[in-house]
Amino acid sequence: MLHAAYPIHTERLILRPFTADDLDDLYAYHSRPDVVRYLYWETRDRAQARQALADRAGKQVLDAEGQSIVLAVVWRENGRVVGEVNLAWLSRAHRQxxxxxVFNPEFQGRGLATEAAEVLLRLGFRELGLHRIIGRCDARNRPSAAALERLGMRREAHLVHNEIFKGEWSDEFVYALLDHEWLNRRPAAPRAARPPV
Structure with missing residues (x-):
């Protein structure tokens, strides 16, 4: 069972449940084709983004397997929601x-996703008592794969043509980290901001 105390602060970020005031920031990236390219949903109009926001706002506690938490990631430098992170409880018996x-591309390349995901690893391993945490991404999604690797996760599988995704065969990478590996590794260091293009 996980009942985290929100907000959660990191060096540069605030992680907290979504609120109705986050609609503009969430819509800013949920409406972008480049964001949803490797996700299971399509771009959202404002009404669909409002519904997605309401769904996310209710996901802040893990009481049973099958549930997930979804947290807004606020970059303290500008006070905006720049993305979201989630932790799903896959199995109580197997502690998985x-x-x-998902992040707004305007704010990628600064290590914010890695910094936020570090919090979820801590919640999963330390607070929820998980033994193994995985991360999955489309094999073409190099930024997500790189972020999972920076977290110290090991690529355990490259599934070839494992599903038809948005009309074409796609490959999937599966990454994993065990609780003792997490305890013994060095947390990912924040990345320096990329120079403006």
Whole structure:
């Protein structure tokens, strides 16, 4: 069972449940084709983003397997929601979980997703008592794969043509980290901001 105390602060970020005031920031990235390219949903109009926001706002506690938490990631430098992170409880008996993240490309390349995901690893391993946490991504999604690797996760599988995704065969990478590996590794260091293009 996980009942985290929100907000959660990191060096540069605030992680907290979504609120109705986050609609503009969430819509800013949920409406972008480049964001949803490797996700299971399509771009959202404002009404669909409002519904997605309401769904996310209710996901802040893990009481049973099959549930997930979804947290807004606020970059303290500008006070905006720049993305979201999630932790799913896959199995109580086998102590398994899964992390994921979606970020506004305007704020990528600064290590914010990695910094936020570090919090979810801590919640999963330390607070929920998980033994194994996985992360999955489309094999073409190099930024997500790189973020999972920076977290110290090991690529355990490259599933070839494992599903028809948005009309074409796609490959999937599966990454994993065990509780003792997490305890013994060095947390990912924040990345320096990329120079403006």
């Amino acid at each position: 979980g899964e992390i994921g993240f």
